[in-house]
Amino acid sequence: xxxxxxxxxxxxxxxxxxxxxxxxxxxxxxxxxxxxxxxxxxxxxxxxxxxxxxxxxxxxxxxxxxxxxxxxxxxxxxxxxxxxxxxxxxxxxxxxxxxxxxxxxxxxxxxxxxxxxxxxxxxxxxxxxxxxxxxxxxxxxxxxxxxxxxxxxxxxxxxxxxxxxxxxxxxxxxxxxxxxxxxxxxxxxxxxxxxxxxxxxxxxxxxxxxxxxxxxxxxxxxxxxxxxxxxxxxxxxxxxxxxxxxxxxxxxxxxxxxxxxxxxxxxxxxxxxxxxxxxxxxxxxxxxxxxxxxxxxxxxxxxxxxxxxxxxxxxxxxxxxxxxxxxxxxxxxx
Amino acid sequence: xxxxxxxxxxxxxxxxxxxxxxxxxxxxxxxxxxxxxxxxxxxxxxxxxxxxxxxxxxxxxxxxxxxxxxxxxxxxxxxxxxxxxxxxxxxxxxxxxxxxxxxxxxxxxxxxxxxxxxxxxxxxxxxxxxxxxxxxxxxxxxxxxxxxxxxxxxxxxxxxxxxxxxxxxxxxxxxxxxxxxxxxxxxxxxxxxxxxxxxxxxxxxxxxxxxxxxxxxxxxxxxxxxxxxxxxxxxxxxxxxxxxxxxxxxxxxxxxxxxxxxxxxxxxxxxxxxxxxxxxxxxxxxxxxxxxxxxxxxxxxxxxxxxxxxxxxxxxxxxxxxxxxxxxxxxxxxxxxxxxxxxxxxxxxxxxxxxxxxxxxxxxxxxxxx
Numbered sequence: 001x002x003x004x005x006x007x008x009x010x011x012x013x014x015x016x017x018x019x020x021x022x023x024x025x026x027x028x029x030x031x032x033x034x035x036x037x038x039x040x041x042x043x044x045x046x047x048x049x050x051x052x053x054x055x056x057x058x059x060x061x062x063x064x065x066x067x068x069x070x071x072x073x074x075x076x077x078x079x080x081x082x083x084x085x086x087x088x089x090x091x092x093x094x095x096x097x098x099x100x101x102x103x104x105x106x107x108x109x110x111x112x113x114x115x116x117x118x119x120x121x122x123x124x125x126x127x128x129x130x131x132x133x134x135x136x137x138x139x140x141x142x143x144x145x146x147x148x149x150x151x152x153x154x155x156x157x158x159x160x161x162x163x164x165x166x167x168x169x170x171x172x173x174x175x176x177x178x179x180x181x182x183x184x185x186x187x188x189x190x191x192x193x194x195x196x197x198x199x200x201x202x203x204x205x206x207x208x209x210x211x212x213x214x215x216x217x218x219x220x221x222x223x224x225x226x227x228x229x230x231x232x233x234x235x236x237x238x239x240x241x242x243x244x245x246x247x248x249x250x251x252x253x254x255x256x257x258x259x260x261x262x263x264x265x266x267x268x269x270x271x272x273x274x275x276x277x278x279x280x281x282x283x284x285x286x287x288x289x290x291x292x293x294x295x296x297x298x299x300x301x302x303x304x305x306x307x308x309x310x311x312x313x314x315x316x317x318x319x320x321x322x323x324x325x326x327x328x329x330x331x332x333x334x
Numbered sequence: 335x336x337x338x339x340x341x342x343x344x345x346x347x348x349x350x351x352x353x354x355x356x357x358x359x360x361x362x363x364x365x366x367x368x369x370x371x372x373x374x375x376x377x378x379x380x381x382x383x384x385x386x387x388x389x390x391x392x393x394x395x396x397x398x399x400x401x402x403x404x405x406x407x408x409x410x411x412x413x414x415x416x417x418x419x420x421x422x423x424x425x426x427x428x429x430x431x432x433x434x435x436x437x438x439x440x441x442x443x444x445x446x447x448x449x450x451x452x453x454x455x456x457x458x459x460x461x462x463x464x465x466x467x468x469x470x471x472x473x474x475x476x477x478x479x480x481x482x483x484x485x486x487x488x489x490x491x492x493x494x495x496x497x498x499x500x501x502x503x504x505x506x507x508x509x510x511x512x513x514x515x516x517x518x519x520x521x522x523x524x525x526x527x528x529x530x531x532x533x534x535x536x537x538x539x540x541x542x543x544x545x546x547x548x549x550x551x552x553x554x555x556x557x558x559x560x561x562x563x564x565x566x567x568x569x570x571x572x573x574x575x576x577x578x579x580x581x582x583x584x585x586x587x588x589x590x591x592x593x594x595x596x597x598x599x600x601x602x603x604x605x606x607x608x609x610x611x612x613x614x615x616x617x618x619x620x621x622x623x624x625x626x627x628x629x630x631x632x633x634x635x636x637x638x639x640x641x642x643x644x645x646x647x648x649x650x651x652x653x654x655x656x657x658x659x660x661x662x663x664x665x666x667x668x669x670x671x672x673x674x675x676x677x678x679x680x681x682x683x684x685x686x687x688x689x690x691x692x693x694x695x696x697x698x699x700x701x702x703x704x
Contacts, residue, residue, distance in 0.1 A: 053544050055704050074702075075546045083544040087537020093348045105340035106545040134351075150541070 005064075006031040006158050006190035007052065012061035014047050021047045023214035024061065029192060029207075031157075034184065036205035037194040038302075040310050044214040045194045046086065049162050052192070053083045066158055079107070081158045082151035086166070090146050092136035096127055099135060099146065100153050107154035121149040124186070125179050141172025148179060152187070159184075161193045165200060173197070177204060198302035208302070212310045225305045230257035233274030234298050237281065239265045240291040249288075253280045260307075265293070270304070337547045341555025342562070349525065349563050359524050360571055363517040367575055370639070371506025378467040379409045384416035384425055384434035391442025397435070397453065400475045410471045419454070426456050433457045433468045507579045511665030512638025514571050515600060515658055519632065521567035522604040526560030527612050527621040535618050543702065553613075553697045557605045564601035572597070576669070583669055592668045592675060599685035600661040606692035607657065613699045632658045660684045 007029035014022040022044045029035040039045045050056045052063050054074040063070040066080040090099045100118045109117060122128045125145040135143065144164060151159060164180075165173040177200065184191060195201055201208055202222045210218040210225075218225060239246065242265055251259045255273040262268060271277040274297045285292050385401065387394050401413045414431065416422040422434035436454030444451035455472050457465035533539055542552060572593055576583050583589045611628075612621060635642070635649050636658035642650060653659045664681035667673035 050704065055540065055543055057703055075548075078544055078546040081544075085537060085540045085544070087540055089538050089541025091344065091348065091538060093351050094344065098344075098347060102340050102344045103541070103545070105343070106337050106542065106547055108336060108546070 004030050006033070006066055007035070007192060008064040009048075009052070010062045010064075012048070012051060012063055013059045014044070014051055014056070015059045021214055022051070025211065025214075025216045026061075027209055027216065027219055029190060031190050032188055033206045034191040034193065034204050036201040036208040037192065037211060038196075038198070038201055038208055038306060039194075039211035043211045043310070045211055046162055048211065049160055049192070049194055053081065053085075053160050054078055055085075079154070080156055081160060082154070082156035084147050084151045084159075084161045084164050086162045088143055088147060090135050090143060090150055093134065095132050095134055096122070096138070096146055097131045100149055103150050104153045109154050117153060117155065118149075121152055124183055125149045126175075139172075141168050141175060144168060144172070144176055145179060148176070148183070152183060152189075155187065157188075158190045158192070161191065163194055163196065165195065165197060173200065180204065198306055202302045210306065210309045217309045218305070222302060225302065226300045229270070229300055229305050229308045231270030231272055232300055233271050233277075234300060234304055235267075235269040235271060235274065235278055235281065235295065236298070237267050237269065237295045238293040239267070239285065240293055241265065242290050243288070246290070249284065250281065253277050253284065270300075335551075337545075338551040338555040338558070341542075341547075341552060342559040345525075345556070345559030346562060348529075349559075359520040360517050360567055360574075362520055363513040363571060364574060364578070366516065367506065367509055367513040368578060371504070371509050371579065374505050377408075377410070378464060381411040381432040381464065381468060382430070383411040383413050383468065384422045384431045385413045385437070386416045386419050386422050386434060387437045388419075388439040389437045389441035393442035393445040393451070394437045396479060397437055397475075400479060401435075404471065404475070411468065419456075423456055426458050429458075432464060433472075435472065504579070507581060507670060509639060510575045510579045510581065511662045511669055512633065512636065513575055514568060514597075514665055515636070515638060515661040516629075516633055517571035518564045518568045518597070518600055518661075519604055519629070519658070521564045522560060522601070522608045523621065523625055523628070525563040526556070526605045526608045527624075528618070530556060530560075530609070530612055531615055531618045531621050534616065540704065543704070549700050549702055550697055553609065553693065553700050557602075557609050557693055557696075560605040560608070561598075561601040564604060565597055568597035568601060569594075581669060589668055589672065592678060593665070595682060596661065596664045596668060596678060599664075599682045599689070600657075603657045603661075603685040603689035603692070606689040606696065610692040610696040610699070613696045614701070632656055635659070636662045638662045657685055657688050 005028045009028070010026050011024045012022060012026070013020065013024050025044075025048060027035075037045050037048065047056065051058045052065060052070060054070055054077055058071055065077045068076040068080065070077050091102075094102070097118065100121065101114065104114045104118060119128070122131055125148050127142060127145055127149065130138065130142065135146065138146065147164070151161075161180075165176050168176065180191070181204070183189065191204075193201075193204065205222060207219065207221055208225060209216055218228070220228065247259050247261045247267065250256065250267055250269055253269070253271075255271045255277050256269055257272060258270040260268040260270075269277065269281070278295070278297055282292070282295075383401075385398070387398075398413075401411075404410055405412050411432070413435075416425065416431075416434060419434070419436045422431065422436065425431040426434055434454075434456040436456065438452065438454065441451055441453070443449075453472075453476060455469065457468060459465045573584060583593070611624070615621065631652075634640075635645065635653040636656055637653065638658065642653045642659070645653060660681040664678040664685075667677045667681075671677075
């Protein structure tokens with residue numbers, strides 16, 4: 001493992017009985033990089049992150065965090081990483097300060113540095129004035145920011161975040177992104193993040209890995225991933241009662257690279273020249289007397305990349321539950 | 335060690351911030367102490383006993399006088415005249431009477447002639463406690479009637495002289511050791527069992543598992559914090575229960591020290607045992623469902639409400655290994671008997687031993703991963 005690599009995963013596999021959740025994934029994350037892990041529900045993202053963070057045992061393969069083998073030196077791994085799991089781990093009956101103080105003690109942060117470290121983090125996540133508030137009184141966004149501070153209270157070099165903005169409103173999400181960027185710059189962090197939000201991955205990540213059915217299906221920078229999808233533009237168009245051969249006729253238009261029929265007269269047309277294809281499409285519809293209900297032309301986004309690599313099929317498969325999932329108490333913040 | 339103390343600090347901060355749950359835990363044993371102590375502790379009074387007198391002679395009059403003396407003194411029952419034995423039986427069956435005494439025809443003549451006179455007693459034996467008390471009372475009256483009216487100059491019967499070591503112990507006092515033990519068990523069940531599983535199910539423990547805390551530190555922290563909560567519950571219920579039951583143990587420093595030792599040992603044993611039971615449980619409904627079973631399985635065979643010597647063999651065997659038994663025995667020794675430190679030593683030893691063994695097994699079974 002080179003000094004540049006903060007995380008290295010080699011042919012990692014996880015089996016739950018007969019079910020193989022992760023099927024031999026390998027990648028590395030450079031020091032100082034923000035690495036995104038994307039994939040549909042049940043793709044194996046959380047299993048992968050849980051193996052890297054010592055939460056579940058690895059079936060086969062190896063994982064190194066900051067040079068430490070996860071299977072052989074889990075305590076060294078735990079000391080050098082910060083982890084924000086999907087569940088909110090801060091205690092709702094304790095104050096913001098108490099939550100951070102207890103985790104600082106769990107990481108053996110020396111007493112002399114504890115206060116300073118907590119005050120600095122509270123300022124970074126903009127919770128200084130809420131330091132004595134009980135956690136149950138905080139909004140969802142504030143609790144997520146507290147989680148960020150909790151994960152960094154022992155000044156780790158590597159930071160794992162498992163869907164850190166799920167359930168937050170857009171304003172709170174942007175606030176979390178900004179704080180994460182600020183903390184990364186200040187502490188030279190290496191970040192590995194899983195998310196369902198493509199805009200989040202596009203904005204935060206230097207490189208993105210897409211996982212599907214336990215396999216790594218793509219790994220590159222966001223820009224290169226977008227270029228890897230055929231077509232620079234996406235035309236989303238809905239017709240009123242299109243004929244049966246309409247998908248084929250759309251595919252025959254100039255510069256079109258792919259057509260996806262989404263039902264109810266809706267089509268996504270990928271093209272290398274949005275304006276030329278749009279002109280041809282409208283002319284064809286007028287000639288065939290097929291009315292257009294809606295039409296929009298966009299640049300290719302990570303959403304298109306995601307759909308291109310993982311498809312649009314719903315993933316309602318069963319996965320092994322790691323633990324009983326407790327429903328939130330009434331009135332409890334998410 | 336610091337990490338273990340951090341877990342203890344977290345648990346105690348939560349406890350003091352929201353003590354209502356634990357206070358609720360103490361209400362149940364206190365209510366039980368007051369209700370059971372008063373319901374079972376008293377003697378039977380004012381039971382309704384019908385009297386059918388077919389004789390009406392002088393010896394029957396002696397029987398009536400004996401009944402009157404009961405009414406004037408201990409008031410176990412009062413008599414109600416009945417017309418016939420058939421009517422009396424019907425009244426006992428329907429609950430209008432609790433029992434009936436039948437004085438047969440020729441009763442006085444038979445007494446004077448020495449021809450084995452009998453008195454009939456009709457009881458409702460569906461209520462064993464009431465019928466037993468009335469049988470004993472009427473039997474005592476019959477024995478008194480059998481005594482010669484002029485006492486013999488030299489007694490030729492053997493008299494039993496009973497020496498009671500302690501003043502009369504009311505049932506509420508008898509129940510108090512069990513109530514203290516039960517309060518600590520409920521506290522452990524809520525504070526050490528349910529909250530632990532709830533935290534686990536909400537993902538709070540996932541946060542602990544990604545820190546470098548060891549299994550022993552985490553288990554030790556959870557057991558120690560649970561034990562401290564149970565100690566506080568034990569102290570509170572001992573103080574309140576002693577006042578309610580009318581024991582002056584609070585004013586005896588040596589007894590208080592002995593009680594503290596018993597409370598510490600019981601808390602440790604119960605918490606370690608509870609942690610062992612919960613160490614692999616994921617579903618928060620399980621400890622709630624187990625509560626009733628454990629309560630029945632541990633509390634009732636312990637001798638807290640009924641003497642162990644009355645149990646069948648298999649229940650005695652269960653009592654023998656039940657930590658409740660040793661806790662109740664130890665508390666009884668201090669609260670009711672002033673039995674001294676040596677008498678409670680085997681109880682303390684058993685409780686600490688079972689706690690240590692349970693904690694060792696629980697630590698081995700504890701999963702450091704999800």
